[in-house]
Amino acid sequence: MTTLSLQEALQLPNFSTMDPAGLAATLDIQLANNQQAIDLLLNSQTSLNYNQLVPKLEQLDDEIGKLWGPLSHLHGVRNKEEVRAAFDECLPKLTAYATQMGQNKALYLAFLWILESDAFSQLNQAQQQFLRLQVQDFKLAGVALDPEQQAEYGQLKQQMAQLSTQFSNQLMDATEAWSKHIENSECLLGLPESALQQAQEAAKAKALNGYLLKLDFSCYHSVMTFAQSRELRQEMYQAFNTRASDQGPDGGKFDNSQVMEKLVELRHKMANLVGFEHYADYSVATKMADSGQAVEAFLIDLAKGCKPQAETDMEQLQLFAGQDGGPTPLAAWDVAYYSEKLRHSRYDLSQEELKPYFALPQVRKGLFNVVNRIYGIEVTPCKGVSTWHKDVGFFQVAYEGQAIGYFYFDLYAREHKRGGAWMDECRNRQFKTDGELQLPVAYLVCNFAPPVGDKPALLTHGEVTTLFHEFGHGLHHMMTNIDVAGVAGINGVAWDAVELPSQLLENWCWQEESLRLFATHYQTGAALPEELLQKMLAAKNFQAGMFVMRQLEFALFDLRLHMNYNPDAPQSVQAVLDEVREQVAVVKAPQWNRFQHGFAHIFAGGYASGYYSYLWAEVLAADVFSRFESEGIFNPATGADLWRKITGQGGSFDAMTLFTAFMGRKPSVEALMRHKGLTHES
Numbered sequence: 001m002t003t004l005s006l007q008e009a010l011q012l013p014n015f016s017t018m019d020p021a022g023l024a025a026t027l028d029i030q031l032a033n034n035q036q037a038i039d040l041l042l043n044s045q046t047s048l049n050y051n052q053l054v055p056k057l058e059q060l061d062d063e064i065g066k067l068w069g070p071l072s073h074l075h076g077v078r079n080k081e082e083v084r085a086a087f088d089e090c091l092p093k094l095t096a097y098a099t100q101m102g103q104n105k106a107l108y109l110a111f112l113w114i115l116e117s118d119a120f121s122q123l124n125q126a127q128q129q130f131l132r133l134q135v136q137d138f139k140l141a142g143v144a145l146d147p148e149q150q151a152e153y154g155q156l157k158q159q160m161a162q163l164s165t166q167f168s169n170q171l172m173d174a175t176e177a178w179s180k181h182i183e184n185s186e187c188l189l190g191l192p193e194s195a196l197q198q199a200q201e202a203a204k205a206k207a208l209n210g211y212l213l214k215l216d217f218s219c220y221h222s223v224m225t226f227a228q229s230r231e232l233r234q235e236m237y238q239a240f241n242t243r244a245s246d247q248g249p250d251g252g253k254f255d256n257s258q259v260m261e262k263l264v265e266l267r268h269k270m271a272n273l274v275g276f277e278h279y280a281d282y283s284v285a286t287k288m289a290d291s292g293q294a295v296e297a298f299l300i301d302l303a304k305g306c307k308p309q310a311e312t313d314m315e316q317l318q319l320f321a322g323q324d325g326g327p328t329p330l331a332a333w334d335v336a337y338y339s340e341k342l343r344h345s346r347y348d349l350s351q352e353e354l355k356p357y358f359a360l361p362q363v364r365k366g367l368f369n370v371v372n373r374i375y376g377i378e379v380t381p382c383k384g385v386s387t388w389h390k391d392v393g394f395f396q397v398a399y400e401g402q403a404i405g406y407f408y409f410d411l412y413a414r415e416h417k418r419g420g421a422w423m424d425e426c427r428n429r430q431f432k433t434d435g436e437l438q439l440p441v442a443y444l445v446c447n448f449a450p451p452v453g454d455k456p457a458l459l460t461h462g463e464v465t466t467l468f469h470e471f472g473h474g475l476h477h478m479m480t481n482i483d484v485a486g487v488a489g490i491n492g493v494a495w496d497a498v499e500l501p502s503q504l505l506e507n508w509c510w511q512e513e514s515l516r517l518f519a520t521h522y523q524t525g526a527a528l529p530e531e532l533l534q535k536m537l538a539a540k541n542f543q544a545g546m547f548v549m550r551q552l553e554f555a556l557f558d559l560r561l562h563m564n565y566n567p568d569a570p571q572s573v574q575a576v577l578d579e580v581r582e583q584v585a586v587v588k589a590p591q592w593n594r595f596q597h598g599f600a601h602i603f604a605g606g607y608a609s610g611y612y613s614y615l616w617a618e619v620l621a622a623d624v625f626s627r628f629e630s631e632g633i634f635n636p637a638t639g640a641d642l643w644r645k646i647t648g649q650g651g652s653f654d655a656m657t658l659f660t661a662f663m664g665r666k667p668s669v670e671a672l673m674r675h676k677g678l679t680h681e682s
């Protein structure tokens with residue numbers, strides 16, 4: 001008898017022999033095959049029960065995942081010619097397939113029938129929740145509408161897509177239209193070497209001498225933060241914050257004003273069509289928050305708590321700037337510049353100083369140790385699994401000696417690899433057709449600078465936090481106890497709650513007790529000096545009040561714009577923003593500021609009435625962590641409870657139910673404010 005290798009037993013993709021073109025061809029056949037199989041299944045009898053429908057669909061999805069998954073993964077981590085060609089060929093086909101499935105009325109009716117049948121109550125929670133989410137998705141996509149309304153819905157969708165594209169095109173054109181040529185480097189005093197080099201390259205690309213400033217974020221950010229010339233900062237601030245509007249150097253040329261007004265109007269119509277009072281409730285329907293109203297209450301609550309500290313932050317900045325010979329009052333284009341000076345004078349902490357204490361091998365060991373102490377899980381490396389690069393590792397996650405999941409660990413930046421850090425699914429936890437349980441497998445990807453010679457890779461503390469963050473997503477996927485693929489792991493989790501496990505794990509990078517487990521000098525083995533540690537912890541909350549208020553300004557504007565829309569007497573986009581600013585802005589924007597004309601998150605991205613999610617998830621994570629703070633950050637009972645009630649449950653319950661089960665109450669902003677040093681002793 002021969003034993004199967006891990007590679008074979010888990011039926012993992014064989015990256016070393018993978019043929020992208022072959023995969024693309026097989027995917028083509030598989031998509032057609034799936035469509036046929038689903039039609040056949042739906043036509044086979046009038047009313048299918050859960051076991052006749054869902055496992056078959058899961059299996060068909062898994063077949064596609066096994067082909068598309070590795071290809072789309074390689075597109076991110078080994079993006080060479082043949083991979084890109086195959087990816088580009090497959091993507092439109094896959095999108096078309098997904099659209100067709102999302103609009104499949106017969107499939108919707110099949111789900112609806114089970115949902116409304118007597119047998120529904122016999123199903124387990126995960127199965128029930130999966131069906132509810134499916135039916136809801138179909139309804140929100142307009143599938144339940146009568147033909148006439150459905151046509152209108154389709155038209156609205158199309159118009160909205162065009163407007164969003166127009167918005168981002170005009171924003172891009174406006175961004176590229178402006179530049180400033182500077183021959184004398186004296187005007188650029190204060191800018192770091194890297195920014196100067198970038199500006200020099202930009203000039204060279206246009207066959208110019210000297211420097212060329214442009215409105216890409218990195219150039220804008222450098223000038224606002226470091227340029228000593230106030231005149232230059234003001235000029236660039238104005239150019240950047242009037243892009244694609246009626247104001248500024250290109251005023252009226254790429255104006256997004258009408259596009260925004262129209263988008264809000266159409267979103268309102270579409271929300272009405274599928275049964276919601278306004279777009280905010282439509283957006284929130286798939287999220288953890290109960291309603292637009294509830295989100296507004298949350299944001300106001302947070303604003304009330306944070307405003308005093310934000311005002312203090314601003315006063316201190318003004319005071320500091322005054323002592324430095326700066327202007328009174330500070331204008332919007334002075335804030336980042338003097339903030340950077342203040343930060344430097346207060347903490348004088350360089351990431352370079354910290355890096356020797358965060359050598360990757362140590363940090364990784366520390367991370368595994370931390371999750372072992374929280375959850376009792378064991379992470380061990382495995383051999384004999386095919387990967388896409390020699391630096392990629394493969395690991396097993398086990399509990400009480402039993403494997404529960406696996407992951408690929410790809411940590412270094414290299415050529416042909418997309419930047420950033422992410423977690424992706426390789427395999428879902430679900431039952432295979434032979435009745436055997438398929439364990440979850442994750443891809444965990446970061447982009448740290450690789451080791452040079454004998455020296456290990458040294459991370460900044462920010463990178464350590466990134467590693468923990470992504471691992472938190474990975475654990476959510478791998479530690480799931482749910483066998484229904486559509487609601488296992490991160491699937492079916494509302495996206496204002498999906499960052500909870502990841503942001504939660506970041507907390508262990510900010511605790512003395514856990515840092516002491518791994519922050520040791522890679523050469524001497526010495527512990528991170530107390531003074532450095534305290535500086536690092538203190539710098540964490542620098543201007544936290546101002547930062548949160550700025551996020552609140554964006555979130556409230558986004559929410560009210562959609563929630564308070566009145567088709568009979570629409571308030572202008574500008575008026576909505578002005579009101580919000582009146583209420584929450586600590587840094588006063590000049591009256592010609594047109595930030596909203598470049599707010600692509602909500603006008604060209606997926607964040608409309610959802611921008612609040614950033615703060616919402618932060619609040620959840622801080623709140624959940626507060627239980628660890630009071631019960632011990634390595635308390636195994638608290639860890640076990642968290643696994644049972646949140647980490648293991650995936651999307652099988654709505655996120656608020658899970659949160660409440662673990663905390664015994666609804667979320668509170670108190671912990672976040674305390675962590676950010678925003679709580680005022682009264």
Ligand SMILES: [Zn+2]
Nearest residue numbers: 469473499502
């Ligand atoms: Zn994340």
